[in-house]
């Protein structure tokens with residue numbers, strides 16, 4: 001690993017001033033992704049600014065019922081927070097579906113949103129990769145791409161975004177709060193990550209040097225239910241092949257509110273806007289769910305080895321919608337025998 005300067009920041013202003021937009025500065029959260037990439041030689045910062053001890057480690061309830069989650073709240077603390085579990089089970093379940101207990105104890109909210117793709121070509125400096133080295137080519141397109149994108153990819157890059165938490169945040173209409181040397185702004189979580197287009201080296205809308213300070217979770221409307229489901233190669237400690245987050249409210253036997261986001265399918269959490277539009281006002285049931293998901297996934301452009309992700313995502317989403325809308329289903333939130341856990 002290349003040697004680097006280590007700075008421990010005690011305030012947000014101190015952190016952003018220490019970074020000051022320098023190309024060779026990096027913020028350090030839990031270090032569970034950044035340090036691995038430094039060991040591999042993918043990241044070679046000259047200065048690491050440790051933000052993990054900033055006073056951003058709390059979950060606060062605001063006057064309008066929103067929750068403000070500080071950027072250094074650990075994934076395990078966020079998953080087990082009583083207000084998150086009660087109001088946003090989709091978020092708690094997504095966090096618990098990610099990584100392992102040890103990693104969740106280290107990983108921070110800010111770092112989880114900014115973790116890099118797990119594409120093996122990106123992680124190997126000897127291989128061509130437009131994301132790591134613009135213009136060098138994409139090793140995955142004609143190589144190993146079973147885990148890669150089926151929606152919104154480009155000729156330049158077919159990588160997927162790996163965070164489970166980010167998928168739940170997209171479905172929750174959360175906001176990401178950012179602070180740079182020029183001030184504070186918020187960006188919708190669903191728009192925070194970007195599609196690769198011809199700039200695959202840029203994962204998010206974050207300006208260089210901006211610090212994530214918090215994530216804001218709006219209060220759920222009365223009667224809202226939510227759930228996260230993830231398909232992966234092993235029962236734990238594996239990234240999503242496909243995952244889905246659903247937030248739903250049914251009133252007077254029709255869908256009054258629905259938000260669906262997919263993970264593992266695209267370069268960012270994929271908000272299924274067409275499916276949401278098709279379900280709005282519909283009578284919930286298998287036929288409506290399948291029609292809505294088919295409308296969404298018609299846009300998929302699978303590659304040689306990952307066409308299986310399309311029916312997998314469709315089945316996951318239909319299954320979650322079914323569980324959330326049928327009170328006689330054993331996993332319906334109000335069923336007396338409901339199974340707990342992700």
Ligand SMILES: Cc1cc2nc3c(=O)[nH]c(=O)nc-3n(C[C@H](O)[C@H](O)[C@H](O)COP(=O)(O)OP(=O)(O)OC[C@H]3O[C@@H](n4cnc5c(N)ncnc54)[C@H](O)[C@@H]3O)c2cc1C
Nearest residue numbers: 029030031032033034098099108110111112114163164212
């Ligand atoms: C074996 C393994 C399995 C895993 N499985 C999963 C999984 O199934 N699902 C999943 O979602 N994740 C998984 N992960 C990834 C893990 O969740 C991430 O490594 C972790 O969330 C990153 O958080 P961190 O705080 O450690 O980030 P760091 O490694 O500290 O930082 C990551 C990036 O974020 C930047 N950063 C950190 N904090 C801030 C901030 N506040 N503002 C601006 N920039 C910031 C850093 O500069 C760096 O670029 C796995 C990781 C490993 C090693």
Ligand code: SF4
Nearest residue numbers: 119121129138157158
């Ligand atoms: S898919 Fe993206 S990250 Fe992977 S090799 Fe191609 S350009 Fe690099």
